[in-house]
Amino acid sequence: MIVPRHANAPGPRASLTRAEEPPASPRHARALDRHRLLRRTGVGALAAVLFLGSGATFAYQEIQGNIGRHDIEDLLGDDRPSAVASPEPIDSKAGQPINLLVMGSDVREGASDVDGAGAAGEVKGMRSDTAMIAHVSADRSRVEVVSIPRDTLVDVPSCRLPDGTETPEQSDVMFNSAFQTGGETGDVGAAAACTIRTVEDLTGIYIDDFVVVDFAGFKNVVEALDGVPLYIPEPIDDPYAQVQVAAGCQVLDGTEALGVARARKTVGDGSDISRIGRQQELVAAIAREALSKNLLTDLPALYQFLDAATSTLTTGPYIGGLPTMAGLANSLRGLEPGAISFATMPFEWAGPRVVPSADAEQMWENIKADRPIDATLTGTGEAPAPEPTETTTDEPTTPPTETPSEDPTDDGVVTAAPEPTIPVCTK
Template structure:
């Protein structure tokens, strides 16, 4: 065989080897690239899962949950259909949550009041309709004269029944050892005895932590109808549209002096309702559910202020209620104060109060003072979609005419 033929054969074999080596190298490179991409993607998934898990754990850990069922006794109102509160709050059953604002006073914080110790300055029943189309929030004045049932104490003892006692003393009686859950349970029993409304669970909001909730929203736009200068509440505001920060919002919720009114709890309730309505409007307007960082900041601040019952304090249940209410508009959130008559410097439930409680028990709309828009309702709600054989006494209908003086709409 000629020498040049052997040389060509060797050259061809070498070229083929180099081609195979190049293909193998490219294959290894592609494999390495896929491995890196898969490893990177897995790392991202693990990071997100860990971050979300930590966020969930942090938020759930913020909430102080207490099971108070054993503290409520057996003499409680029941639902007409006998059903328990829904495990899936998105469907089918009304929800009644007792909301209390806890204001703990110490010798270092005397300006907001004379009484030291733990007490509930604000108590509301938040009713969520079964079809999740409306939310009604009814304030019970703290100065209401009520009968307070005997309540259990952490040491196994019980408090004595109280007659014609101030309503907010129920929280102080049950919580006299400093245990918020026992204070909440005593208030819960008192509310059920007063209204006959079956309460599903409770939330206690720490007033001091309330500042962080407002600050997490970067403040709350609100119309201030008159200048306020109250050193006791550490509050000075000009009249007109303002964006209240957390400290100012807390002062506005507490303020009694330097404003129109008689300095009583009754005059303060309307300002608190206006403030809660403004917070609801702001939370709805900034689309929290689609802004993950803002949502986490808000939830982190909110959950740190809460002590709750066992059911409502579970984040999946909270999320279920929030999701089922995601389409609600501010005018479908309504605020009212328990109808009352004056009894000297105190108040007692009026004859119209029972009509309000009956409508709430039957999941019918109630007459409201303002809506989440900050305005009075402009239309009269129907009493019931399906007439029943037992109708409650009719409350005085709200006017269908808009108020002559409308509150300016404030924005940032």
């Protein structure tokens, strides 16, 4: 089905550890506290799934066990930007903005290398070809996602590894090499820590925590939603990404969605920049589909979605806790797709690579100040609505010139030409 639409502060750094939390209570008290926290969040169905019924305890432990959590505090060093101070929050960080670094882990199990480096098993080291800063505003009224191109030339600082060694500093290297550098010992947390240090040096933005999403988990999320509708402007036949999708409105299954997210060389201009645009459109479509479902009233569907969404997540200790996820989800419960916006770091070409442009600094400053950014896409699948312009009466306005028409139904009223439309797909 096709539906037409118009186109278009400094302060003490918050710890990632639990060192400042109250002393641990007995096991039964901790369980009771956790139950009360989830009930306070208002996510009643989530609480029901996790705590009620004969299999509830197992469900909670299974979903929490899906998430690999890494404490990377010691790997980040002391030379970091300052976090925004706030009173003790109700739901862990209420009243203050949150910056998460979301990375796609390029694990090619049984698939060809999307960039032509060879099949899975021939790819050496950890890779991350997708990195996004997800900014949640302090008032929880908006979420902004900024993609950093993997081909951005950056300086990668020295990164501390779990074995106690430190990597050498690197200058003018591709941004995604930071993940590979930190992951030299095979530790995903260290790979994320090195990427966080690189992002903080590049932007001056304090990153509160990280999420690494394995591509297999991405497939599972789409499958748990029974597919995601997306408009495909041109046919995709990419042997590297192992995907074939016809043009037009399609309901992508997990394998197809992953292929669309990974396809590059045979689509558009073949650049990573164009791939970022497709990835953002796909993430927006997933957000629309997830928000459109009444998961909180369908407990089996909620459990299936949570199990899929957490199946291959690797996070830091803050965002990886289910009570934290529930509290944040509750804070964002009124969020509409239009309040989710996407942008790509403003850049200039440097040969086949890119470097941040002057506009990138303004974007980083807006995020640090918790101001809206200039986005190019929203969760509705549309470009953001233009800001209303102020009009003055100092200068007389000239009415539009009427153009004669031979149309016998023309009443002489001049109207603006209709905006071009782009299909929005539904199931």
